Amino acid sequence: MNFNLEDSTTNKLPYLLEEILKNILSDTRSANAIQKEILLILIIILMIENGFLPINEESQIIEPLESIDMEQMAKWKTHSGIYEVKFIMAGFQSGHVKLIMSPLGSTVLINVLLHEINSETYSVCLPVSRYVVSPQASTIPMIFRDLKHLSISFKNKITTPIKSSILTYHGYPSASLIGLPEELFFKIVIELTIFDIINISKTCSRLNYLICNERLWHDLYKRDFNSNISAAENWRSKYKEAFTAREDEKLRQTRRGTGTMHDYMDYSDYVSYIDNPMWHII
Known part of the structure; x- marks a missing residue:
């Protein structure tokens, strides 16, 4: 050809x-x-x-x-x-x-x-x-x-x-995320935004399975909420709960006019989170 x-x-x-x-x-x-x-x-x-x-x-x-x-x-x-x-x-x-x-x-x-x-x-x-x-x-x-x-x-x-x-x-390196060792995959994912992580989980069943890892969500929770909580029944649910609470607070601040300029600028990026269908994956 x-x-x-x-x-x-x-x-x-x-x-x-x-x-x-x-x-x-x-x-x-x-x-x-x-x-x-x-x-x-x-x-x-x-x-x-x-x-x-x-x-x-x-x-x-x-x-x-x-x-x-x-x-x-x-x-x-x-x-x-x-x-x-x-x-x-x-x-x-x-x-x-x-x-x-x-x-x-x-x-x-x-x-x-x-x-x-x-x-x-x-x-x-x-x-x-x-x-x-x-x-x-x-x-x-x-x-x-x-x-x-x-x-x-x-x-x-x-x-x-x-x-x-x-x-x-067969033991050959692969440039695809699917071909990476899990430890390396998690090191890459932990550097991404939550929305990028959700998008990756939608690409195929293999990556969705990897992203369901509770250890990953524990690390994401510590990264995004600066928390020292060491135990939770379901870290994905814990993350979603904390994320929702944080964005609700941003919404209230914006409505009261007490949010910072940075809050106003970032709010448009998060406004769709409330009914975002991607959350069912988390």
Whole structure:
């Protein structure tokens, strides 16, 4: 490929994608009937771009240009209409990656599993027609829209955490937060604002699990409230209680006009905390 999928336009696509689709669309069936198969091809291309190679049942690498056609698509499709494709990460023979695409009406659910490495499941739900908008378009590039969004979303939610898990499992350092040792992760998190911490916890189940650590919330409580309290039943709840009380006091001071200029300037940053839906994570 001379460029990646996220750089596609309505005039150009990566060479590999366009060549595979020529084979797929040469099938006698209506292009509309294989809309989800076209999306699966996009997902496979994204996996390949990020260093994952499709393999067959004998764990042999599948050459995309030569082997991905309607016959191969049929092999990936189960009796229940679910597609299952296996990959390996380039340079690693162990740690097979299993991608499962389940049609759900106008959307598909993508689940990716690493059974040999951990019990995590990495998931994303994709609206088919957002990306495969016109299967019968006059040119192949015009079939698609918003491929940059698809590429970035899939990378952030699927390929980056998977790659990090595989690298960590094999003892290689990873630039992803997911791949960091827990102690180092906590040292980074303790330097962040509470809102940044909440946002990180929303990115994936793994980081959410790490951020639920009671020791972390104990350290955050001491950091933000200068307290020497040594025991609490639930440090997250204790932090939320103290945070709410502090912001309520700021609100009262602002209404009375007794707050400092600094309070007035900062208040706009915190005014949404009261009904902020992010608090359910804490």
